[in-house]
Amino acid sequence: xxxxxxxxxxxxxxxxxxxxxxxxxxxxxxxxxxxxxxxxxxxxxxxxxxxxxxxxxxxxxxxxxxxxxxxxxxxxxxxxxxxxxxxxxxxxxxxxxxxxxxxxxxxxxxxxxxxxxxxxxxxxxxxxxxxxxxxxxxxxxxxxxxxxxxxxxxxxxxxxxxxxxxxxxxxxxxxxxxxxxxxxxxxxxxxxxxxxxxxxxxxxxxxxxxxxxxxxxxxxxxxxxxxxxxxxxxxxxxxxxxxxxxxxxxxxxxxxxxxxxxxxxxxxxxxxxxxxxxxxxxxxxxxxxxxxxxxxxxxxxxxxxxxxxxxxxxxxxxxxxxxxxxxxxxxxxxxxxxxxxxxxxxxxxxxxxxxxxxxxxxxxxxxxxxxxxxxxxxxxxxxxxxxxxxx
Amino acid sequence: xxxxxxxxxxxxxxxxxxxxxxxxxxxxxxxxxxxxxxxxxxxxxxxxxxxxxxxxxxxxxxxxxxxxxxxxxxxx
Numbered sequence: 001x002x003x004x005x006x007x008x009x010x011x012x013x014x015x016x017x018x019x020x021x022x023x024x025x026x027x028x029x030x031x032x033x034x035x036x037x038x039x040x041x042x043x044x045x046x047x048x049x050x051x052x053x054x055x056x057x058x059x060x061x062x063x064x065x066x067x068x069x070x071x072x073x074x075x076x077x078x079x080x081x082x083x084x085x086x087x088x089x090x091x092x093x094x095x096x097x098x099x100x101x102x103x104x105x106x107x108x109x110x111x112x113x114x115x116x117x118x119x120x121x122x123x124x125x126x127x128x129x130x131x132x133x134x135x136x137x138x139x140x141x142x143x144x145x146x147x148x149x150x151x152x153x154x155x156x157x158x159x160x161x162x163x164x165x166x167x168x169x170x171x172x173x174x175x176x177x178x179x180x181x182x183x184x185x186x187x188x189x190x191x192x193x194x195x196x197x198x199x200x201x202x203x204x205x206x207x208x209x210x211x212x213x214x215x216x217x218x219x220x221x222x223x224x225x226x227x228x229x230x231x232x233x234x235x236x237x238x239x240x241x242x243x244x245x246x247x248x249x250x251x252x253x254x255x256x257x258x259x260x261x262x263x264x265x266x267x268x269x270x271x272x273x274x275x276x277x278x279x280x281x282x283x284x285x286x287x288x289x290x291x292x293x294x295x296x297x298x299x300x301x302x303x304x305x306x307x308x309x310x311x312x313x314x315x316x317x318x319x320x321x322x323x324x325x326x327x328x329x330x331x332x333x334x335x336x337x338x339x340x341x342x343x344x345x346x347x348x349x350x351x352x353x354x355x356x357x358x359x360x361x362x363x364x365x366x367x368x369x370x371x372x373x374x375x376x377x378x379x380x381x382x383x384x385x386x387x388x389x390x391x
Numbered sequence: 392x393x394x395x396x397x398x399x400x401x402x403x404x405x406x407x408x409x410x411x412x413x414x415x416x417x418x419x420x421x422x423x424x425x426x427x428x429x430x431x432x433x434x435x436x437x438x439x440x441x442x443x444x445x446x447x448x449x450x451x452x453x454x455x456x457x458x459x460x461x462x463x464x465x466x467x
Contacts, residue, residue: 171403172403173401173402173403173404315402315403316402316403316405316426317402317405317406317407317422317424317425317426318402318422318424318426319402321423321424321426322422322424325423325424349423352422352428353422356400356402356422356426356428357402358401358402358403
């Protein structure tokens with residue numbers, strides 16, 4: 001792979017790349033101006049935090065309202081349970097992320113940059129603050145670091161803004177979106193750390209890197225982060241992760257807000273946000289989870305639904321009560337065996353809950369569940385009661 | 392061109408009091424937990440006065456009427 005990828009340079013096991021090495025390898029940060037926004041729009045870059053929002057559009061909207069008041073939030077919350085790529089990037093290539101943040105600050109005439117980093121990601125926070133200490137006084141003056149609570153919804157852009165404004169990491173009603181009215185009411189760019197790193201590369205090479213960071217999880221021999229060429233197939237990514245120790249049953253593409261695909265169909269899918277969207281799928285934050293054939297799909301899905309129900313911020317009834325009821329119905333099927341009434345409830349509740357939250361948490365959860373009900377239709381329709389063996 | 396409106400719920404404000412579904416059952420039903428499910432699409436003219444009452448009577452002021460430009464807009 002060429003040297004324009006994000007993780008080029010020193011061995012990742014050597015830890016964070018310092019400023020001297022970073023500049024020697026990639027050159028100084030190019031000037032940012034209005035043309036950078038056009039360049040980003042042309043590059044087709046979309047957000048890598050999960051929502052895949054077009055970066056050019058977001059920047060234009062913030063730039064139009066900024067008048068020197070904008071705020072940049074560097075989103076390193078990484079609350080998705082299996083995702084590791086944002087942490088890896090923060091601990092190994094912090095200056096690439098800071099470059100992206102300062103480019104955004106210059107292009108959008110921002111007065112403040114906030115590093116919003118998961119409170120449990122100690123190494124990442126340490127690496128980012130050390131890197132910050134190596135930057136110019138002018139740059140440092142713009143920045144403060146805020147810890148993101150270890151909750152799934154904390155990475156949501158309105159939750160990030162809410163935490164920074166009021167100390168509560170729960171999503172708020174949109175509109176207005178963060179880029180209209182965010183930190184202290186100012187237009188705010190909330191951008192994922194990988195997205196900012198891509199921006200730092202695009203500003204230097206004039207085009208998209210053509211790579212994407214993914215986290216391989218579950219039934220692979222070497223789980224962890226990979227930087228792959230956009231369009232690499234899921235099967236190739238599994239091979240890069242050391243292959244699967246046993247045959248796969250299905251693949252969860254896109255993490256907990258993603259979708260289950262039968263293994264035979266999943267293998268040929270391209271790891272490419274745009275191409276996946278054409279298939280009605282999402283790469284989300286880039287987690288690719290492989291479910292081995294020996295695992296019980298119903299029990300796996302039940303565990304994740306319970307997690308997502310618990311992670312509801314409990315603000316909206318349909319999400320708070322709906323996800324819990326869905327998780328309960330899954331649990332009943334998993335423990336006591338299939339009940340056709342519960343299957344019908346799952347179908348009905350899933351379609352009723354969708355689109356009825358203040359944020360997209362319930363939508364992501366029911367999309368995940370609906371894909372499971374389709375992909376594992378057989379397993380759900382004839383799941384035996386699991387008898388708990390005495391210990 | 393006639394003005395078209397749709398009902399919008401602020402899901403965070405909504406507390407599931409259920410008054411809206413009693414006033415305007417033609418457009419609003421409640422889910423199994425008592426929270427409103429609103430029919431998609433613009434409100435027919437003859438129901439507009441009732442829709443306005445729904446907005447005014449919501450005890451937590453979670454409802455609003457929003458002007459819609461096209462018929463393809465979702466009412467969620």
